[in-house]
Amino acid sequence: MGEIFIGGGGVEGRDPQTLILRRANRHGLVAGATGTGKTVTLQVLAEAFSDAGVPVFMADVKGDLSGLAQAADPALFAPGGKLAGRVETIGMGDVAPRAFPVLFWDLFGEQGHPVRTTxxxxxxxxxxxxxxxxxxxxxxxxxxxxxxxxxxxxxxxxxxxxxxxxxxxxxxxxxxxxxxxxxxxxxxxxxxxxxxxxxxxAAAFFGEPALDLADLMGAEPDGRGRISVLAADRLMRSPRLYATFLLWLLSELFEELPEVGDPDKPKLAFFFDEAHLLFDSAPRPLLEKVEQVARLIRSKGVGVYFISQSPADVPDAVLGQLGNRVQHALRAYTPRDARALRVAAETFRPNPAFDTAEVLPLLGVGEALVSTLDAKGAPRPVERTLIRPPLSRMGPADPPIREAARAASPLAGKYETAIDRESASEILAARAAQAAAAAEAAAPEPDPFDAWNRGEAERRDDGGEFSRGRRWRPGGSAPKQAPKQAPKPATNSQPAGRSRQGDSVGDAFMKSFARSLGSRAGRTILRGVLGGLFKGR
Incomplete structure (x- = not known):
């Protein structure tokens, strides 16, 4: 009582390995190379938490966890079946395959209830x-x-x-x-x-109705906790969106849930698959937020379990908060893999019966090194463990089973229809419309003759007949320009010393000098001349 069964440990697999529910909110780690059985371990833990009345939230990266909604094939456990030998070895007793209460969620609303936030x-x-x-x-x-x-x-x-x-x-x-x-x-x-x-x-993720956290923490009438499975196969194409969403969900749980101390069992078990996506290239403020959540959300009754290939994928500040460990096999094919293997082995409490670093790369599929917290909160010595088989189907659920579970969901119809109420875009659009109307009302009445004058100015610039600067106004008529007179022809009788235009050389010089005074250069010359005169005085 008060513990969940993980598998059989020891040389013969007869030593039961369990997780104490009072210590399940001290967080955990499930690690191992690809294909070593991490997904089945997640399925086993989800089943055990559900049977204990603990709600579960987990992301289904490959689609296999949907099998929780469908019972396993009884032939697997029958004498001669594929799993019969392991059931007998670990002393699991009578096995009754069955389905578990599953709620399907999807950020894009395709494979489950839509998930939204603002x-x-x-x-x-x-x-x-x-x-x-x-x-x-x-x-x-x-x-x-x-x-x-x-x-x-x-x-x-x-x-x-x-x-x-x-x-x-x-x-x-x-x-x-x-x-x-x-x-x-x-x-x-x-x-x-x-x-x-x-x-x-990702636009569908933002909006209303927003996710109500209480819907993730419900239970069935028979007392079993509901398992919320987030479809993440498409979501994984945008890994940053995936990691940000799960971190947002953790942050919301941290902000909204009350303090409960150390309850007899967690209020929620949260599984964060592909955890390395959260920490890759994360800025320091974000890492500090993750560390804060990992430290403090325990007192809110939430147990967080990170799933990754190696413990080295998790920062030390967070790794130190993970008391319950299930480590599947790690392969040392490269120097980097060898270093990661040594780090993983050093994170366990040693067992005198074997060398952890030597055993770790030799573990088979469905086998793991397990170390959980004891009743006093201290880590137990690491034990080589055969993980128990799940009672639900290993692999994706059949489409009819999945659709039936979705149709029978107690949340059917709550999130499917988006709501678009008045918000910033509508308010700002209304403000802009009001400002435009006010500007139009304050504008002066247009002058009906401005267009005529602009047209005449354009014709003058193009060599029209009206002189520059002339504007027509009502009440009068535009005076006609005097006709141009042809210049008088020059004669041989004009006085000597005058130009052909009738000006003397001195007159021409004075006119040129006067024109220069109007120019910028002329003004400069005049200032120089006058300045010299006054200076001489």
């Missing part, structure tokens, strides 16, 4: 991680969230965020003085990243 609930830190923003771009995103709070703009989906960024771009000079520098380049970069996110289909 931009506000995601927050700037996780959203910056999802969009792969640099520090300057993340700063602009923080300004956007701050402005949304100050002006009462609800950020529900991507179009709300895009509209708010456009508003910030239009007001960036004023906002730079009050909130910090806002560059058009940073806004453009964020808009491009949002466009890529929409292209990948």
């Amino acid at each position: 931009i506000t609930e995601m927050g700037p830190l996780l959203l910056a991680r999802l969009l792969e923003l640099n520090d300057a771009q993340e700063g602009v995103l923080n300004i956007a969230f701050r402005l949304a709070d100050e002006e009462g703009l609800a950020l529900l989906d991507l179009k709300d965020l895009r509209a708010l960024l456009a508003e910030i771009g239009a007001r960036r000079q004023a906002l730079s003085l009050s909130h910090g520098h806002v560059s058009a380049a940073s806004i453009g970069a964020i808009q491009r990243r949002l466009l890529v996110l929409e292209t990948e289909g």
Whole structure:
């Protein structure tokens, strides 16, 4: 009582290996190379938690975990069956294959209930991680969230965020003085990243109705905890979205659940598959957030189990919080693999019966090194263990079984229809319409003769008949220009010393000098001459 059965340990496999439910919220690690049996171990743990009345949330990366909704083939456990020998070896007793209560979820709404959250609930830190923003771009995103709070703009989906960024771009000079520098380049970069996110289909993840965490923590009338399986086969094509979503879910659990201390059993068992995707190239603030959640969510009654190929995929600060370990085989084909194997062996409490580093690469499929916490919270010595077979189907569930489970879900119809209520995009659009109407009302009445005058000016510039600067107004007529007179022909009788135009050489010089005074150079000459005169005095 109060423990879940993992498998049989020892040389003969007769020593039962269990996980104490009171210590199940101290988190755990399931690791091992590809094809060594990690998925079956997850299935076994999910079944055991469900039978103990503990709800489970897990991501189905390959589609195999959907088999929890379908009973295993009884022929596998019958005498001569494929699993009969292991059942007998570990002393499992009578086996009754059966299905488990499963809720199917899908971020894209194709293979299960849609999962949504709002931009506000995601927050700037996780959203910056999802969009792969640099520090300057993340700063602009923080300004956007701050402005949304100050002006009462609800950020529900991507179009709300895009509209708010456009508003910030239009007001960036004023906002730079009050909130910090806002560059058009940073806004453009964020808009491009949002466009890529929409292209990948992630726009459906943001919106309402948002996920209610209570729906992940329900139980069946018979007391069994529900197993929430997130379809992640398509989601894995966007690994950053996958990791960000699971981290967001953990953060929401941390923020929303009350403190419960050390309950008799966890309120939720959370399995984080492909955990290395969370930590690859993660910025320091994000790693600090993960470490904080790992340290403190235990007191909220949530046990987090990371699944990866090697313990080296998990940062030391987080790895130190994982008290329950199931380590499948690791292969040492390269020097790097050999170092990872030694690290994995050193993380276990030694067992005098064998050398952990020597046994680890020799484990078979469905076999693992197991070390869990005892009643006092101390790690037990590592034990070589045959993992028990699951009672549900190993592999994907048949499509009719899956559809039947989805149709019979107690949440059917709750999340399927999206809701688009008034939010930032609608509010900002209404503001822009009001500003345009006010500007139009305040504009002066147009002058009906401005168009005529502009047309006449264009004709003058093109060599028209009207003189430059002449404007026509009602109440008068435009005077006609005097006809041009032909110049008088020059005669041989004009006085000597005059030009052909009738001016003397001195007159021509004075006229040229007067014209030069009107020019910039002439003004300079005049200032020089007058300055010299006054200086001489």
